[in-house]
């Protein structure tokens with residue numbers, strides 16, 4: 001099973017069909033999608049929901065929410081409408097702001113997942129129209145909510161770029177945190193660099209384990225995960241690109257996994273099984 005955990009829907013005509021085709025071309029069974037807001041080029045929440053109603057087997061719709069403006073009541077409404085999670089970017093204050101905790105609390109009660117943009121926010125020339133500030137998106141700001149809301153499934157985009165060290169440590173400590181590798185990281189950083197960030201995959205028994213697993217990994221030795229999962233069971237496949245580039249990002253993930261000689265079960269975890277389990281989707285046939 002392949003699930004693309006990170007896609008955006010644009011409002012432009014034909015975009016949805018191109019995205020569907022692109023995801024099918026890489027063998028994706030499902031994908032999570034959202035409008036990014038607040039700029040006009042992205043689909044509205046209503047358009048995201050309409051897309052999911054058109055392709056219910058394929059699309060997992062997340063509602064975009066502006067933290068600092070949305071109320072718990074609004075969160076309830078989105079859940080009632082059929083959204084299966086929430087996407088956050090461009091919050092009014094940092095993710096860790098006390099004011100946001102009531103939103104996370106409500107979402108945790110609803111049993112729905114959240115997707116945070118983390119790290120640098122692209123500079124696209126909209127700065128003057130919108131109050132955007134990268135520092136509010138720093139991945140370390142997730143620490144406060146991860147400590148409080150142990151039942152909240154949290155996805156962090158971009159491995160916190162450029163705060164990789166903090167992303168790695170948060171992922172190690174919090175069983176409910178998952179990261180995707182979308183953005184420039186997969187393009188510009190080597191597989192070895194990414195493995196180093198996720199260092200607790202390694203163990204002194206690396207060679208001894210080689211017989212069972214091609215990469216020789218013995219997993220979970222330095223993990224704090226109650227399920228004994230290693231870091232590659234916390235990394236998820238997400239593309240975050242235009243439909244025309246989806247296959248290229250899939251190839252980048254394939255290359256990373258091949259270069260690091262991750263065993264097949266971890267390849268399957270990254271490409272879909274971890275997300276399926278986190279979202280409580282039906283157990284994939286593979």
Ligand SMILES: [Zn+2]
Pocket residue numbers: 006008157240
């Ligand atoms: Zn994105």
